[in-house]
Amino acid sequence: MSNTGYDFGMVGLGVMGRNLLLNIADSGYSVIGLDKDTEKVASLTEEADKDHVKATTSAEEFISSLKSPRKIMMLVPAGAPVDSVIAELTPFLSKGDLLMDGGNSYFPDTNRRYDALTEKGIHYMGVGISGGEEGARRGPSIMPGGSAASYDFIKPILEAAAAKVNGEPCVTFIGHRSAGNYVKMVHNGIEYALMQLISEAYHLLKSGAGLSDEELKNVFTEWNKGELNSFLIEITSEIFAKKDEDGETLILNKILDRARSKGTGKWTSQNAMDLQVPAPTIDLAVVARDISAIKEEREAAGEIFPAKEYKLDASKEEVIGKVENALKFAFITAYAQGFAMIKKASDEYNYEVKIAEVAKIWRGGCIIRAAMLEDFRKAFEADASLKNIMVNDDLAKKLNAYQSDIRDCVKMGVDASIPMSATMASLSYFDLYRSGWLPLNLIQAQRDFFGAHTYERIGEEGVFHTIWK
Ligand SMILES: NC(=O)C1=CN([C@@H]2O[C@H](COP(=O)(O)OP(=O)(O)OC[C@H]3O[C@@H](n4cnc5c(N)ncnc54)[C@H](OP(=O)(O)O)[C@@H]3O)[C@@H](O)[C@H]2O)C=CC1
Numbered sequence: 291m292s293n294t295g296y297d298f299g300m301v302g303l304g305v306m307g308r309n310l311l312l313n314i315a316d317s318g319y320s321v322i323g324l325d326k327d328t329e330k331v332a333s334l335t336e337e338a339d340k341d342h343v344k345a346t347t348s349a350e351e352f353i354s355s356l357k358s359p360r361k362i363m364m365l366v367p368a369g370a371p372v373d374s375v376i377a378e379l380t381p382f383l384s385k386g387d388l389l390m391d392g393g394n395s396y397f398p399d400t401n402r403r404y405d406a407l408t409e410k411g412i413h414y415m416g417v418g419i420s421g422g423e424e425g426a427r428r429g430p431s432i433m434p435g436g437s438a439a440s441y442d443f444i445k446p447i448l449e450a451a452a453a454k455v456n457g458e459p460c461v462t463f464i465g466h467r468s469a470g471n472y473v474k475m476v477h478n479g480i481e482y483a484l485m486q487l488i489s490e491a492y493h494l495l496k497s498g499a500g501l502s503d504e505e506l507k508n509v510f511t512e513w514n515k516g517e518l519n520s521f522l523i524e525i526t527s528e529i530f531a532k533k534d535e536d537g538e539t540l541i542l543n544k545i546l547d548r549a550r551s552k553g554t555g556k557w558t559s560q561n562a563m564d565l566q567v568p569a570p571t572i573d574l575a576v577v578a579r580d581i582s583a584i585k586e587e588r589e590a591a592g593e594i595f596p597a598k599e600y601k602l603d604a605s606k607e608e609v610i611g612k613v614e615n616a617l618k619f620a621f622i623t624a625y626a627q628g629f630a631m632i633k634k635a636s637d638e639y640n641y642e643v644k645i646a647e648v649a650k651i652w653r654g655g656c657i658i659r660a661a662m663l664e665d666f667r668k669a670f671e672a673d674a675s676l677k678n679i680m681v682n683d684d685l686a687k688k689l690n691a692y693q694s695d696i697r698d699c700v701k702m703g704v705d706a707s708i709p710m711s712a713t714m715a716s717l718s719y720f721d722l723y724r725s726g727w728l729p730l731n732l733i734q735a736q737r738d739f740f741g742a743h744t745y746e747r748i749g750e751e752g753v754f755h756t757i758w759k
Pocket residue numbers: 301302303304305306307324325326327330365366367368371374375392393394395419420421422423552
């Protein structure tokens with residue numbers, strides 16, 4: 291075992307890898323990066339302090355330059371590139387080395403890789419990282435999963451690199467095997483939901499209430515000073531101020547309304563269905579991106595079904611106040627869906643996630659950081675068995691206070707032909723969840739009618755079947 295060499299190695303020197311490596315180097319660790327791209331290698335070598343930051347295109351040099359046991363992270367695109375890096379490095383790795391995947395890998399892939407490498411005596415971790423380029427450089431939220439022993443081995447480096455809230459690092463051991471990638475996937479599902487909710491608020495304010503770009507900027511800036519304080523509201527206010535090179539047109543108004551995605555939102559929705567945990571706001575956020583992609587079809591349909599002219603029967607100030615409360619309500623429901631998924635997944639997949647810790651490390655560094663995460667942390671801290679944050683006393687008071695405004699916003703959207711799909715889904719989720727009685731007795735009767743699927747009766751033991759005709 292050698293004590294000389296670099297403390298930490300990064301494979302993939304793109305947006306995330308390069309910045310996280312420099313962040314780790316800032317804390318005094320010696321680091322080495324590996325990338326196939328000679329330009330990326332040259333640019334890192336140029337920028338960094340040569341004494342303790344190095345980059346190479348040679349896997350052999352990379353491996354032999356690291357202190358043993360080695361600590362390596364991959365930040366390459368999810369999917370085949372991760373398997374390819376693992377295949378390339380594994381022959382050179384020794385028992386006790388740690389290999390981490392910091393990308394947005396699909397959690398079943400992480401389980402497969404974890405099992406294969408654990409069998410070889412190599413520690414493997416799926417480490418969710420959020421914060422984008424700036425977060426990676428200055429302090430992201432980090433969600434490591436794998437084994438507690440592996441985490442202890444890398445903890446000082448991850449704690450040094452992570453964002454800090456009240457002096458506490460936004461990193462914790464999330465849970466076993468693929469727990470880190472799972473929680474990051476749900477983080478992204480919530481990210482999709484919040485972004486879609488904000489976009490719908492923008493649509494209602496712009497097309498319904500007629501707010502100018504300047505007014506939109508001011509509204510979002512004000513919102514960010516209150517309960518909605520969050521990274522996504524903050525960047526939205528900045529987007530409403532960013533002019534193109536001509537100094538006149540907002541860049542936003544030049545961007546095509548066709549949203550792309552890399553898959554984490556879809557995986558969240560798919561897994562929610564698998565676990566039978568309702569996540570309709572996330573589902574509708576995915577649906578909205580998918581529908582946005584078929585722009586030509588939308589334009590053709592718009593000719594057949596033109597939106598009717600409609601003037602909202604409320605002042606701008608009134609609409610702004612209602613939309614703000616609708617967003618607060620819908621944000622809570624979006625996080626509620628994500629947390630409910632993590633709780634169920636933790637049981638189902640034996641992750642042993644400490645849910646209050648997840649809320650805690652999402653308070654800083656990540657894309658979904660928001661002031662209200664402290665409320666969620668407190669709710670789970672007070673009661674780790676809490677099934678849904680919506681029924682926590684303090685959050686229930688807020689939902690009760692805002693529910694008439696979200697209903698009004700949905701009505702305004704319906705009247706003005708403005709699609710408020712994720713907002714509606716949030717309200718429906720709430721209404722379904724708070725309904726002690728739902729009309730699904732009728733579905734049971736129909737199932738039994740056409741398929742003899744049987745049904746249960748109120749206050750009676752057993753299952754029943756009726757000859758309906
Ligand atoms: N960008 C973001 O905001 C965030 C991204 N992520 C996740 O982090 C991961 C990395 O993303 P990001 O940094 O944006 O991606 P980039 O495409 O910017 O960087 C990936 C880098 O990996 C390199 N690479 C690919 N295959 C190999 C290989 N076999 N060996 C060595 N290097 C390789 C690429 O080189 P080359 O270009 O030459 O192929 C590139 O430099 C992804 O899983 C992403 O989803 C997570 C959080 C935020």
